[in-house]
Amino acid sequence: MKKKNKTELWIALCAIALVYIVVFILEKTVNSGHILFTVLKKGAIYSLVAVSMNLLNGFTGLFSLGQAGFMLIGAYTYAIFTMPAAVKATDQVYKYYVCAIPFDTGIFVGLICAGLAAALFAALIGLPVLRLKSDYLAIATLGFAEIIRAIFQWDALGPITNGANVMREYKDLTDVTIPFTDIPFPPTLYVFLATGICIALIMLLINSSYGRAFKAIRDDEVAAEAMGINLFKHKEMSFVISSFFAGVSGALLAMYQYTVQAAQFKSAMTYEILLIVVIGGIGSISGSCIASFLYIAASEWWLRGLDMGKFLGIDSATIFRSGFRKFVFSIIIMVIVLFFSRGLMGDREISFRGLAGLFQRKPAPADAAKGGGTDA
Amino acid sequence: MLEFLHSNLSYILSGISVGGQYALIAIGYTMVYGILRLINFAHGDVFMCAGLMMVYLSASLPMMISIPMVLILTVVLGFLIERVAYKPLRTAPRMSVMISAIGVSYLLQNAALYFTGGLAKVYPTIPWLSDTVTIWDSTTKMVTVVTPILTLVLVILLSLLIKHTKVGMAMRAVSKDFETSQLMGIKIDAVISVTFIIGSFLAAVGSMLYFTNYASVTPVSGGMPGLKCFVAAVFGGIGSIPGAVIGAFIIGICENIIKGGSSIFGISGSGWTTFSDAFTFALLIIILVVKPTGLFGEKATDKV
Numbered sequence: 179m180k181k182k183n184k185t186e187l188w189i190a191l192c193a194i195a196l197v198y199i200v201v202f203i204l205e206k207t208v209n210s211g212h213i214l215f216t217v218l219k220k221g222a223i224y225s226l227v228a229v230s231m232n233l234l235n236g237f238t239g240l241f242s243l244g245q246a247g248f249m250l251i252g253a254y255t256y257a258i259f260t261m262p263a264a265v266k267a268t269d270q271v272y273k274y275y276v277c278a279i280p281f282d283t284g285i286f287v288g289l290i291c292a293g294l295a296a297a298l299f300a301a302l303i304g305l306p307v308l309r310l311k312s313d314y315l316a317i318a319t320l321g322f323a324e325i326i327r328a329i330f331q332w333d334a335l336g337p338i339t340n341g342a343n344v345m346r347e348y349k350d351l352t353d354v355t356i357p358f359t360d361i362p363f364p365p366t367l368y369v370f371l372a373t374g375i376c377i378a379l380i381m382l383l384i385n386s387s388y389g390r391a392f393k394a395i396r397d398d399e400v401a402a403e404a405m406g407i408n409l410f411k412h413k414e415m416s417f418v419i420s421s422f423f424a425g426v427s428g429a430l431l432a433m434y435q436y437t438v439q440a441a442q443f444k445s446a447m448t449y450e451i452l453l454i455v456v457i458g459g460i461g462s463i464s465g466s467c468i469a470s471f472l473y474i475a476a477s478e479w480w481l482r483g484l485d486m487g488k489f490l491g492i493d494s495a496t497i498f499r500s501g502f503r504k505f506v507f508s509i510i511i512m513v514i515v516l517f518f519s520r521g522l523m524g525d526r527e528i529s530f531r532g533l534a535g536l537f538q539r540k541p542a543p544a545d546a547a548k549g550g551g552t553d554a
Numbered sequence: 555m556l557e558f559l560h561s562n563l564s565y566i567l568s569g570i571s572v573g574g575q576y577a578l579i580a581i582g583y584t585m586v587y588g589i590l591r592l593i594n595f596a597h598g599d600v601f602m603c604a605g606l607m608m609v610y611l612s613a614s615l616p617m618m619i620s621i622p623m624v625l626i627l628t629v630v631l632g633f634l635i636e637r638v639a640y641k642p643l644r645t646a647p648r649m650s651v652m653i654s655a656i657g658v659s660y661l662l663q664n665a666a667l668y669f670t671g672g673l674a675k676v677y678p679t680i681p682w683l684s685d686t687v688t689i690w691d692s693t694t695k696m697v698t699v700v701t702p703i704l705t706l707v708l709v710i711l712l713s714l715l716i717k718h719t720k721v722g723m724a725m726r727a728v729s730k731d732f733e734t735s736q737l738m739g740i741k742i743d744a745v746i747s748v749t750f751i752i753g754s755f756l757a758a759v760g761s762m763l764y765f766t767n768y769a770s771v772t773p774v775s776g777g778m779p780g781l782k783c784f785v786a787a788v789f790g791g792i793g794s795i796p797g798a799v800i801g802a803f804i805i806g807i808c809e810n811i812i813k814g815g816s817s818i819f820g821i822s823g824s825g826w827t828t829f830s831d832a833f834t835f836a837l838l839i840i841i842l843v844v845k846p847t848g849l850f851g852e853k854a855t856d857k858v
Binding site for chain 2: 235241306307309310312313314316317318320321322324325328329332445446449450452453456460499500501502504505507508509511512515516519
């Protein structure tokens, strides 16, 4: 049994390595302006935040809707920390304020700080909020996300957050270099590496004794408490860790977008992430990853035609006008929610033995095999 | 004190008016929650859809026809949402119903975005409601005066309905105990449908009053009022109708006082407006921590 598990681990590692190699080769061969890279980068970032939400909703049973707020904290912390001091001194970005943070840090430090800032806020918020039950918790975390957004747009904090104005000129994906050299790091590969490491950390957490405690809390709080699990401590831990990774993914999103603004992180964003988690299956990490790549690919690439007046060769500018894509999308999501409430994966993970079984009976669907390698 | 009231009357008046509008929406939340234990995230969007229907209907029909049409169509919308999105999930875990509610909210918003093209639509002026009146030297719209009165009348009617009719009795029974009332022969689906119909009707009335004040409808203009009204319902004790009304008035008034903060308290800076939304949620968190059952809520005991 043990040996079999080990071989499976090796297969998984090989598959992940293969994905990284494929990304690397793609990046060297395909024109960097191709939409594929948008999908890959954004999909990877969203899969990180979806997995972090899944850690809360799917594994600890805490229905939290604060993800956008923590991403906002992460994105802003990253932008503030990595914006070069020279830019801060001029009125290029801080037009109406004098920047209060005169130093700047590297990208790696910025990412870590983004996560830590989000985690710190989460720890504070968690103290009152985590004592609440299911839907009260949802609405309270949603409320906190709104409060965070209001605070970041407050003009009294302008010297730090630049008020409601756009943050830019910080270090983005094109500024990433291979350590100790000046050679630019392939951006898509960088996003994949960063999110891959984070997701691997979350997986390790879930498979640890803490993770088992989380699952016990999800299944039955009273029973878990009777077994000696400190409810509040574990809930707080799950909340803080999830927020840490949401913060990191917010920072990555900021890196990817070149500009960032508080107005972007509305509750609609949290809903989007929640729907990704649902599509993938609540309680399945690989499901969340597959779903976020599918979601981003569909909304940015495959269904683009629905907005542009031409879809599947049908040319109709009156039906296929701006906004139709999202409309179709939300109908698809409703169908999934109502009829396939377990999502793509349910609460199972992709296992290579399962895939092999699939191969023997019939050829496996191509995208499942691809998705399995991504970050599973 | 009188001097203070006089100089800031416009804020207080608009606070009372917004409070009344919130109250009408909050009732929808509190009734649905009382019966289904579900935060109907789509309720705010139903309210927004009622606003949009008014815009489109009044463009082609006279006002006297479009007002009842809006009421009817909104009720139909609320009914359909319940039948399509919530009824199939009656036995599913509560989380999936809530996710379904979020999905409906997302769907309604995106549908509105598509049909309006994302532009803010100008709300038609409803003849008598949009007239200006002057009360104690502050000019305001007729709707400001009408709202609290109309709200109170509707709430009293609703209370009578719940206390003295058969369907009201069924509602109270269902909200006390879902399963037992089913065993007692109450047609649960009918009761739930009635709840949604009443909620949507009040939301439609609320939307007419609300958008007459704000003059434009956008696909996202239902989101914030919706959440605030839910907070109002929680504040008053979820499941309790008088609680929801009082909570809504408190939130409406406080919000407008904060908006007028710079002139009322003499604090400079425009930043206070940013916090009028945040205040609502701060209030929510305080009430949830201090008194989770709200002002008038009943103490719930968990059976193990």
